[in-house]
Amino acid sequence: MDRTESLLTAPAAGSPATDPAPAPAPEPAVTPAQPPAEPPRRDPRWTRPALLGLLLATAVLYLWGLGASGWGNAFYSAAVQAGSESWKAFFYGSSDAANSITVDKTPASLWLMALSVRLFGLSSWSILVPQALLGVASVGVLHAAVRRWYGPVAGLLAGAVLALTPVATLMFRFNNPDALLVLLLVAAAYATVRAVETASTRWITLTGALVGLGFLTKMLQAFLVIPVFAGVYLLAAPTGLGRRIRQLLLSGLAVVVAAGWWVAVVELVPANARPYIGGSQHNSILELTLGYNGLGRITGDEEGSVGGAGRMGGGGPFSGQSGLLRMFGTEVGGQISWLLPAALILLVAGLWLAGRAARTDRTRAGLLLWGGWLLVTGLIFSFMSGIFHAYYTVALAPAVGALVGIGATLLWRARTTPPAPRWRGFAATVILAVTLAVTAWWSWRLLGRSADWYPWLRTAVLVAGLAVAGLLLLVDRLPRRVAPVLLALGAAAALAGPVAYSLQTAATPHTGSIPSAGPFVQGGFGPGGRGGFPGGGRMPGGMPVPGGQLPGFPGPQNGSAPNGGTAPNGQFPGLPGGGTAQFPGGDGRSQRGGGMGGLLDAREPSAELKALLAADADDYTWVAATVGSNNASGYQLATGEPVMPIGGFNGSDPSPTLAQFQRYIADGEIHYFIGGSGFRANGGSNASAEIAAWVAENFTAQTVDGVTVYDLSGGEQG
Structure with a gap:
C-alpha cells in the first residue's frame, strides 16, 4: 500500500x-484511563514540515x-x-x-x-x-x-x-x-x-x-x-x-x-x-x-x-x-x-x-x-x-x-x-x-x-x-x-x-464598517467593503443610488434627510461633515468623506482642516465634536487628538444630551463642531440632531475645504 x-x-x-471507549462507570472515584489497544503510531516525518508549511503559507496570505x-x-x-x-x-x-x-x-x-x-x-x-x-x-x-x-x-x-x-x-x-x-x-x-x-x-x-x-x-x-x-x-x-x-x-x-x-x-x-x-x-x-x-x-x-x-x-x-x-x-x-x-x-x-x-x-x-x-x-x-x-x-x-x-x-x-x-x-x-x-x-x-x-x-x-x-x-x-x-x-x-x-481578498485594501471578501458580485454586495457601499456607487443588491436616495432607510424618500427633513435635489446638507454629501461613488465614499454620509466609514480631513483642528489642541479636552463615531474616528486618527463622537456609532445614542453639550461649551472643553445631524432610527435618541441644530443657530459657520466647521471657543454668539 x-x-x-x-x-x-x-x-x-x-x-x-x-x-476503544470504556463502558460507562457508575461514579468512579478517579478518572478512568484509556490505554491504547496497540502501541501508538508515530506520524510520518513529513507531517511536521507540512504543518509548518501550512502555518507559514497562512502567515504570508494574512x-x-x-x-x-x-x-x-x-x-x-x-x-x-x-x-x-x-x-x-x-x-x-x-x-x-x-x-x-x-x-x-x-x-x-x-x-x-x-x-x-x-x-x-x-x-x-x-x-x-x-x-x-x-x-x-x-x-x-x-x-x-x-x-x-x-x-x-x-x-x-x-x-x-x-x-x-x-x-x-x-x-x-x-x-x-x-x-x-x-x-x-x-x-x-x-x-x-x-x-x-x-x-x-x-x-x-x-x-x-x-x-x-x-x-x-x-x-x-x-x-x-x-x-x-x-x-x-x-x-x-x-x-x-x-x-x-x-x-x-x-x-x-x-x-x-x-x-x-x-x-x-x-x-x-x-x-x-x-x-x-x-x-x-x-x-x-x-x-x-x-x-x-x-x-x-x-x-x-x-x-x-x-x-x-x-x-x-x-x-x-x-x-x-x-x-x-x-x-x-x-x-x-x-x-x-x-x-x-x-x-x-x-x-x-x-x-x-x-x-x-x-x-x-x-x-x-x-x-x-x-x-x-x-x-x-x-x-x-x-x-x-x-x-x-x-x-x-x-x-x-x-x-x-x-x-x-x-x-x-x-x-x-x-x-x-x-x-x-x-x-x-x-x-x-x-x-x-x-x-x-x-x-x-x-x-x-x-x-x-x-x-x-x-x-x-x-x-x-x-x-x-x-x-x-x-x-x-x-x-x-x-x-x-x-x-x-x-x-x-x-x-x-x-x-x-x-x-x-482569498487571493483577491488579500490583494484588495479593505476599509469601512462592512467589509466583504472576493470580487464584485452581480446583484450582490460587491468587493472590498470600501466605506460600506462597494460596487461602484450602488446599494447592496446592485440597486443604484440616484440623486442621493437611500432605499430602506429612515425618513421619506426622494431626497429626504435622515431625520425626516427634506433636502431638495437629493442633497443632504444636514449629514455629518456638512456641505452637500453625495452618496457613494466609485470607491464607496461620499465626496468629502465616509460612505453614507460618514455612517459607515471614516472621513479623511484635508491638510487645511487637519491643521485647523490641531491648532491650540492642548487647550481643549476635545479638539472637535461631530456626529457619529466613524466621522469622529477619521478626524481623531488624523490629528492624534480626542474627537467627541456625538451619538456613538449611529449618532442615535443620547451621549451627550444637549444640556451636557452646552455645559462642555461653557467650560471651554470643545474647540470645534464639525457640522452634521446624524441618523435617528428605530426609536433612538434625537440628541445629535438637537445639538447640530443648536450649534447652527448660535455659532457662525465657516467652510474649510468643503466641510462646515463651527468655532465654539468664543461661546454662544446668538
Missing part, C-alpha cells in the same frame, strides 16, 4: 479505532501587503488609538482618550491591538498584524484539535480549509473583534476535546473560561456554542452522569466569572466616573448585552439602530433576506459557502459510519462537536432578523474546515478498513465522489456570480472536479499509486474557488 494511502487509512494515536488597508475599520482603530494613550479608555474600550463614549462592543479585542500600539507606535501595521497572527494561531489550534482524534491528514485539511475560506482571509486581515472570537472558540473546542478524553475537570473548566473571554470579545455571539460543547461533554465524557453534570456546572461558573467580572465593574462604577456605554439608550452594559447586541439581533428590535427587520426587511440589503438559504445567497455565499454543502454531506456520512457506537465513541463525539457548532450558529445567522453582516460567517469557518477534514478522512478509511462489509467501502467511495462533484458544481455557481472575473476558472473547476469524482468511483481498479494523485487533484478542485477568492 502506498505510504500516503496508508496514512489516510490508519487512524491517529488516541483515535477511536485504536482506543500579512502580505497588510498596510494597504490603512486604518481598516477606523471605528475600532480610533478606540485602539485612544486605549494606547489612556488606560481608562483601554479598560472601557472608549472611542476617544477623553472617554466620552465606548464602542458598542466589549473591549477584549481592542486590548490586544492597543498593547501592540503602545509597543510599536500607531500605524496600520501595529493594529492589523495582531489580527493576522490570531488567524495563524486559529489554524494551528484547529489542526491540533482535529488531528488529536482523526490523524494528521484530517488536521492539515481542516486547517487549510479554515485558512483559505475567503471570509477568514478577510477578517484576519481586518481589525474587527471576529478574529479574536474565532481563536477563542477554536481553543474552547480543543479544550472540550481534551476534556472528553479523560473526563477532565480542568479542561472542561478551561472551555468555560475561554467562552467567557469570547463574551468579552463579541458579547452573546460567543455563547452560541455553549449548548453544543456542553451537550457533547454530557454525552461522551467517560465518567458517571452525576460527575459530568457537576463538571458542567463548574464550567458554567467559569463562563460567568470570565465574562462577568468586567460587566460587574462597569455596572458598579458610577456613570459620571466612566464613559457612556455606546450602543445603549440608557448608559447600561446590560442593556447593550441583552438588547442591541443580544435579542435585538434575533428579533430585529434594536433600539437606536439604522437597520433591523422593520427597516431593512429581515436583515436588510447588507446581508440578504433571512431564511434557510441565507448562507448560500448572493451577499453571503461567496464568503463562506464554498465547502458548506460538502461539510453537511460529510457530517451525515460520518454519523452513519459511527453507527450505534458506544456512548463515549470519539468519532461521533467529534462530529457532533463540530457539526453542532456549524448547525446551531449557521441556523441562527440564517434566521436572525436584526443586523447581520456577511462577515459574521467567519465564525462558521472552523466548523466547516473540521467537518471536511474529518469526514473525508473517515470515508477514505472506510474504503479499506477490514472487516467492514464490501458494500460499506463502496458506499463510502460513492459518497466521496458525490461530495466532490457537488463541491465543484457549487464552486461553478459561485464563480458564475462574478462572470467577468477570470471566467475560465469556473469551467476549469467544474471539469476537474467532475473528472476526479468519476475517477474516484474507479479508484479500486486503478494502480495504488494513483490514489494519492487523485486525492491531491480532488483537493485542488475543491479549494480552487476559495483560494482564488
